[in-house]
Amino acid sequence: MTTNYDKLIENVMIANKENPIISTSKNSDKLEQIHRLSLRKKILKIHGDIDESNSLVLSETDYMETLDNQMLNVILNSYFHRYSFVFLGCSMTDPDVLIFLKQIKSIFKGYSPTHYALIRRGENNAIDEYIYKTIYNIEFLYIDNHDDVTDFLKHTVNLQKTPQKNDCEEAIEEHNKLNYLEFLLQNMENVYEDDIYYDDEHTYSNNFIVDNIKSYKIIGDTFEEFKTIDLCKVISYPSGEFLQLYDKVNNLEKEVSELVGCTKQRQSVLCDLLNDTREELVTFIEDAIVYIRIKRIKINEKFVKEDYNQQLMLEIYKKQV
Secondary structure, X not given: OEOOOOOHHHHHHHHOOOOOEEEEOOOHHHHHHHHOOOOOOEEEEOOOEOOEHHHOOOOHHHHHHHHOOHHHHHHHHHHHHHOOOEEOOOOOOOHHHHHHHHHHHHHOOOOOOOEEEEEEOOOOOHHHHHHHHHHHOEEEEEEOOOHHHHHHHHHHHHHHOOOOOOHHXXXXXXXXXXXXXXXXXXXXXXXXXXXXXXOOOXXXXXXXXXXXXXXXXXXXXXXXXXXXXXXXXXXXXXXXHHHHHHHHHHHHHHHHXXXXXXXXXXXXHHHHXXXXXXXXXXXXXXXXXXXXXXXXXXXXXXXXOOOOOHHHHHHHHHHHO
């Protein structure tokens, strides 16, 4: 999360071939993705993005609108309750930040994670430490100069590096990835109605188009997720077939929105494209499930051996839960 307008964070992620979800506080579609379960990196730009002038929080009115944003508030409450945050370059005297953290601690009866703030040594005293810890659940981490920030970030990255796992732990981790893929496939399957079919003789209403676009956004987001986790490597799905379908999925919203008010000839073309893509998506879901099943068998044959008893498996699962 950042209050900066610049694009430094996302530029670094993109340069590292990551595919982050980026949202401002005024983009409800992207905020929904930020809140949703996902393996993609997420960037929440609370005060806006330099490339989206209408998203910038500059005036007091803009600021009040941000505070009144219910979707943003749900996300902030959820994240600050579940995760420990580190405040970097953020003023710890901002009353809105402090009131928010105090409310979180009060709502959950004190059972909220401890948060941390990098503070230049000498700017606070023991009384400040006590107040921030007891009221706002923030602990200070002291630094002497700006170079310490870089050292701190490198250290935290190293701490997050996964230690070497044994065969049993690797098997469970692989199965968890497959469980997540199945979850995404089921979500995508649920947005389709079994009897949906585009007819070039039908006159489509705006309400119909809006409902369809919502479904295609879910499908589009799911394909972005598949691309991020590299579906083709995880379950050996044919890369060429996936990329072709990925391109078609990206055109779904545009194609269905053109159905209103277009010529009969154009409607016929669009209906054929939409129906073909639908059939390919149905086939993709069925094939992907088969690839997942094959992968599960291969994992079991490779990792799960007789010397790993049931009790050990249960203990590892409990740790991950």
